[in-house]
Every structure is written in C-alpha cells, then in structure tokens.
Amino acid sequence: MDETASLKFDSNTKSCAQCPIKKRAVCAHCEMDELAQLEEIKSYKTYAPGEMIIWTGDDMSFVGSVVTGVATLSQTMEDGRRQMVGLLLPSDFVGRPGRKKAVFDVEAATEVTLCRFKRVPFETLLAKLPHLSARMLEMSLDELDAAREWMLVLGRKNAREKIASFLSIIARREAELHKEPLRDGSEFDIKLTREAMADYLGLTLETVSRQINALKKDGVIALQSKRHVQIVDFARLMMETGDDDDGGMVI
Amino acid sequence: MDETASLKFDSNTKSCAQCPIKKRAVCAHCEMDELAQLEEIKSYKTYAPGEMIIWTGDDMSFVGSVVTGVATLSQTMEDGRRQMVGLLLPSDFVGRPGRKKAVFDVEAATEVTLCRFKRVPFETLLAKLPHLSARMLEMSLDELDAAREWMLVLGRKNAREKIASFLSIIARREAELHKEPLRDGSEFDIKLTREAMADYLGLTLETVSRQINALKKDGVIALQSKRHVQIVDFARLMMETGDDDDGGMVI
DNA sequence: TTGCCACTTTGATCTGGGTCAAATAGCCTT
DNA sequence: AAGGCTATTTGACCCAGATCAAAGTGGCAA
Numbered sequence: 001m002d003e004t005a006s007l008k009f010d011s012n013t014k015s016c017a018q019c020p021i022k023k024r025a026v027c028a029h030c031e032m033d034e035l036a037q038l039e040e041i042k043s044y045k046t047y048a049p050g051e052m053i054i055w056t057g058d059d060m061s062f063v064g065s066v067v068t069g070v071a072t073l074s075q076t077m078e079d080g081r082r083q084m085v086g087l088l089l090p091s092d093f094v095g096r097p098g099r100k101k102a103v104f105d106v107e108a109a110t111e112v113t114l115c116r117f118k119r120v121p122f123e124t125l126l127a128k129l130p131h132l133s134a135r136m137l138e139m140s141l142d143e144l145d146a147a148r149e150w151m152l153v154l155g156r157k158n159a160r161e162k163i164a165s166f167l168s169i170i171a172r173r174e175a176e177l178h179k180e181p182l183r184d185g186s187e188f189d190i191k192l193t194r195e196a197m198a199d200y201l202g203l204t205l206e207t208v209s210r211q212i213n214a215l216k217k218d219g220v221i222a223l224q225s226k227r228h229v230q231i232v233d234f235a236r237l238m239m240e241t242g243d244d245d246d247g248g249m250v251i
Numbered sequence: 252m253d254e255t256a257s258l259k260f261d262s263n264t265k266s267c268a269q270c271p272i273k274k275r276a277v278c279a280h281c282e283m284d285e286l287a288q289l290e291e292i293k294s295y296k297t298y299a300p301g302e303m304i305i306w307t308g309d310d311m312s313f314v315g316s317v318v319t320g321v322a323t324l325s326q327t328m329e330d331g332r333r334q335m336v337g338l339l340l341p342s343d344f345v346g347r348p349g350r351k352k353a354v355f356d357v358e359a360a361t362e363v364t365l366c367r368f369k370r371v372p373f374e375t376l377l378a379k380l381p382h383l384s385a386r387m388l389e390m391s392l393d394e395l396d397a398a399r400e401w402m403l404v405l406g407r408k409n410a411r412e413k414i415a416s417f418l419s420i421i422a423r424r425e426a427e428l429h430k431e432p433l434r435d436g437s438e439f440d441i442k443l444t445r446e447a448m449a450d451y452l453g454l455t456l457e458t459v460s461r462q463i464n465a466l467k468k469d470g471v472i473a474l475q476s477k478r479h480v481q482i483v484d485f486a487r488l489m490m491e492t493g494d495d496d497d498g499g500m501v502i
Numbered sequence: 503t504t505g506c507c508a509c510t511t512t513g514a515t516c517t518g519g520g521t522c523a524a525a526t527a528g529c530c531t532t
Numbered sequence: 533a534a535g536g537c538t539a540t541t542t543g544a545c546c547c548a549g550a551t552c553a554a555a556g557t558g559g560c561a562a
Contacts, residue, residue, distance in 0.1 A: 075403045078495045083406040085399035096392050103396065130381055137388045141347050144391055145354065147398035148336035152326045154405035155334040155453030159549065194510065202406030207549055209511055226510065226557085244329045410519065445540065458519055460541055477528085477540065504562090511556065518550090526541070532534090 037129075041121040047071075047108040053094070054106040062116040063095035069112030070191040073104050074199060084200040085147070087192075089173055093139055097123045110191050154202045157242055162201040163211040164240035167221065171231055187230040215240070288380075292372040298322075298359040304345070305357040313367040314346035320363035321442040324355050325450060335451040336398070338443075340424055344390055348374045361442050405453045408493055413452040414462040415491035418472065422482055438481040466491070 044067065047053050053071060054060070066088050073086035085104060088094060094106060094114060126133050153165050170190060175182040190197070194205040194212075201208065215221050220237050222230040231237055295318070298304050304322060305311070317339050324337035336355060339345060345357060345365060377384050404416050421441060426433040441448070445456040445463075452459065466472050471488050473481040482488055 073399075075399070077403070077407065077493055079493075081407040081493075083403040085402045096396075098389065098392070104399065127381075127385070130378075130384070133381070133384050133388055134378070137384055137391060138349065140388060140391045140395055141349070144395045144398060145347075147395060147402065148324075148326070148355065151336045151398065151402060151405055152328070152334040154402055156328065156332040193508095204550060205510080206512085206551085210549090213511075242328055242330075242332075444538095455520060456540080457521085457542085460539095461519090464541075506559100506561085508559095509557080511554100513554080514552085516549105516551075517547100519546105520548090521546075522544090524541100524543080526539105528539080529537080531536085 037125055038117065041118045041125075043116050045114050045116055047112045047114070049108055049110050051108045051112075052105065053108055053112065053114065054102045054104075056102055056105050058102045060095050060099055060102055060119055063093070063097060063119050063122055064114045064116035065093045066090050067113040067115050070109040071112050072107050072109050072192070072196060072200075074107070075104055082199045083202065084196065086143070087200065090177060093136075093143070095119065097126055097136070109196060159201075159203055159207050159211050160214065160240060161242040162203060163197075163208065163215060164220075164237055165243070166197060166201055167215075167229060167231070168237055168241055171229075171234075171237075182231075182234065184231065184234050186234070187224065187228065190227045190229060288376055289368065292369045292376075294367050296365050296367055298363045298365070300359055300361050302359045302363075303356065304359055304363065304365065305353045305355075307353055307356050309353045311346055311350055311353055311370055314344070314348060314370050314373055315365045315367035316344045317341050318364040318366050321360040322363050323358050323360050323443070323447060323451075325358070326355055333450045334453065335447065337394070338451065341428060344387075344394070346370065348377055348387065360447060410452075410454055410458050410462050411465065411491060412493040413454060414448075414459065414466060415471075415488055416494070417448060417452055418466075418480060418482070419488055419492055422480075422485075422488075433482075433485065435482065435485050437485070438475065438479065441478045441480060 047069075056075070068090055071088040071094070072084050073088055074082055074084040076082045086092075088106070095102075097119070126136065153162055157165060167190075171182055171186060171188055174188040175186060180186070192200070194208045197203075198205045198208045203211075212221075212223075215237075216223050220231075220233055220240060222232050224230060298320075307326070319341055322339040322345070323335050324339055325333055325335040327333045337343075339357070346353075348370070377387065404413055408416060418441075422433055422437060422439055425439040426437060431437070443451070445459045448454075449456045449459045454462075463472075463474075466488075467474050471482075471484055471491060473483050475481060
C-alpha cells in the first residue's frame, strides 16, 4: 500500500497507451483538461508474483486497473477456506470509488503492473467527469454480470463442468487480449496454480488435477506442460461446460 | 412484457414516495425538470406470485425497481438446473441500462409491484443527469459486492452454513425494511419456497428442509409456521454462518 | 549436477449432500 | 368435511468429490 512504486511506465508522458481507464474513459470530444487531471493523480506500481496487493481491511488509498499480469480477488474464512470472487486481467478495475476499507484480498498471481489513481482525487474527478462515471458504470455492470454467471458455475455445475467453464473463460479472454480468433488448436498459459483454480471453482486442488487430466485423456484438451493448455476440440469443450450455447459467459 | 399494467400508484402524482429510483436519484439541488422527465417515462405494474416478469432472451423494453414484494433473478441450464443469482427486494433495481436482451429470468415470488421506466428514454436521461448515473453506479457496485459475498457462500460453505447465511441475510434486510432492530426474538416470513431457497443456495429442497429443521431442533431458530421464522439466538445464528464477524454480508 | 522445495499427480477411503420414494401437512374449493 | 392440490418432511441409499497419504515432477540455487 506504500508509494514506493517501481515505475514501469513514465507517468509524465502524454501518450500512455497502457492505461485502460484513460483509454476507456477519455473520448474524442473530452476536454484535454480531463486527461491532464487524470494524469496528475496517476502512478504505476509493479508487484511480484504471490505479493499481496491489498489485504481485506486495508485502507484503500488508491483505485486503478491492471495493466499487465493476472491478479486474484478473494475472500478467506477464518478456518482457511478461500473463495476467489474475481480474476483480474489487464483492463480490469481494482478497488471501488467510495470505499475506504478493502473488503477482499487482492493478490498478484503473476507479476502485475497496476495503473493506480489516488482514491480521493479520483472520486472528485468522477463527480466532475460524466464520461468517466459512465464508463465506470458500464464496467461495474459487466463485472456484475460476470459475477452472476459465475454463481451458476459455483452453485450448480459439477467438477468437470467447472473446469471446462474455467478453461473456456481463460481461453476466451486470452484470445481477446491478443486479438486472435479462438479455435481448435488455440493454446494459452494457465497463470494460476491448481490450488488457485480450486479456490476459483469451489473445489479442492486434487479434484482440479484429476479433472484436467480427465479432459486431456478424453482428447478435449492437450497439455504442452502442466500450465500450458491447447484446446484440441473447442466445440467439445463448450459442450463440457454444460451451458446451452457458446455465448453466455461474460468475464 | 406488455404494457397492460395494473397501476397501484398514480403515475401522475408529483409525490411518489414509493419509487426508489427517484428517491435515490433526485436530490435537493436537482432541477425540478429532472423529476418531471423521469415522471414522464414512468409506470407501475403489478405481477402475480409465480408470474414471470422477464424471460431470458426477452427484449428489455424497461428498467425499473421493486416497489413492493419479492422477485428472484435466476439462470436455468437446459437440463433444468437452476441458480438464483439475486433476490430482488423493495428498492432493488431490475434490468440494466444499455442491455437490449435479458440474460436472466426475473420471477415474482410474491405479488410484486415494479416502478418501470421505458429503457431507451431512461438511457437518454442517464446520459443527461449526473446524479442519476452516480446513483446507478453506487447501486451496481453494491450489487457487485453482494454477488461476490454470495460466491463465498456458494463455493465454500456447507449446507448448514448456507441456510444460516440465508436466514441472516433475509432477517437483516427485513429488519432494515421495517426500520426495526435485529435481535433475539425477531421474526419474519421467508417469502420463498424450499425449492427457491435451494436454487439460491445451490442445494436441493430436501437438504434445505433438513437443515432448517436441524437449526430448529438445535434451538437457533423457531418456526411459527413453515415459512415464518423466529430467531431465537441471533449470535448463535451468526456463528452458524461460518463468517468471522457479523458485518460482512451485503445484499 | 545435485539437491531442494514447491507444485502436481495418483491412490485409497470416507462422507455430506444428492437421489429416489413415500408419507404428512396445509391450503383452497366445492 | 371431504377431496385435491401443492409444499414440506422424512427415510433409505448412493455417489461425486473431499480428505488423507504418498509418490512424482520440474525449476532453480548453490
């Protein structure tokens, strides 16, 4: 939570292509002022894999969004049971305007670079800039849909369906990120341990391992390595999710 | 989805206390114009218990909010498995600005009165009225938190903890609604069937029945009737949820 | 290149909650 | 007050996934 940021990007440059907030919030007919105002309260910080970005209960000094890497959003019960409630990929928002204390843990799964805005000034800007709040609303409604889709996975799907759902979501976002089509043969890294996957899916790590290897044995996926997946039969993977069509999933 | 509304409230009156959108969105220093503009696109409609308010895939001609009654927001898999993803109580928002087709079912659990706004004009207003979009953002962030809290319940809690969590949430919202304190002896109606509870909790109706009666046998709750619960020992009920403190739960 | 350590797989067993089946309890209607 | 609903409870059994245990794998530090 300190400000000893290792700046990977120059926060003074006018042309910060990497910052999703700006990219999304600032449109052609905005005043240049707005850009400059966001610029002033912005900084970048990079976190090491496994590092806690935010602990539940922390004072929220900033909000921001993921520029590179993967972070997890999760809750832990006092007896250690953990549930991931969000997977934060590049362009995803971190924190919540108006919230002083964090209610979830945020942890870097890989090396993560965050584009951060000081919370209070950001809230002030939010009140002044209609485009920014419109974009925030759109983003939070998308997240809400994604969370609700995930509730179906958690509440009603069996282990195999959960794994298939997880893989198809990761594959989809990965493809989207690299602007590549998603098809048979597409491959990608799972940036999470089996345990983190289990925490996302409401399973144990042993069950995750068994089901991944079952999907491999059945020729739905291939494993280049333990964390590198190739989708052999995409249509089949979609069937295995238990969803009616390929459309549903948001995240 | 038709407009054959049975108007319980006069949509022409200037003093519609029941409409949560207005109550929340319109503040003292807003122009009177804004009120009038919302007024113009507003109507009320009442739905019978069990009636579908929105089917997944329907064209969304309106957004709005619950004035009275309880509605459920849910997804159904083609094999019939169902997961409730939200419980809509008075003041809760229905629909999503910018969304043309519904992605969830909305069903009246009791008789429900909705305050509805035609979607497209509402979106136009949203772009013009900063207070309205700020309120919408706040509401959707609250819902997002609630959905994420519920993911912990679905993914990591056992049946008894799920039931305790459900009862404590209902009790809390009921108390809040009637502006009464929540304490030992508080009582309320569960407005859902055992099956609807099961769909909310990711359980079967038999398990819901067994666990409710187990909590009764253990003196945590008492049942005045099958749907009317008295909380005998509130602190104990909170323990049974498995949460560390009484604070967490949103919805 | 060896050894360590964290991650992953695999096996054996157990159990919470699902499934199937039947009985019971409230209800509106007539 | 009898019949016919639907909602709920209760019982018996079973199985998917948890748990416990052990072995395998691979990356990297010295």
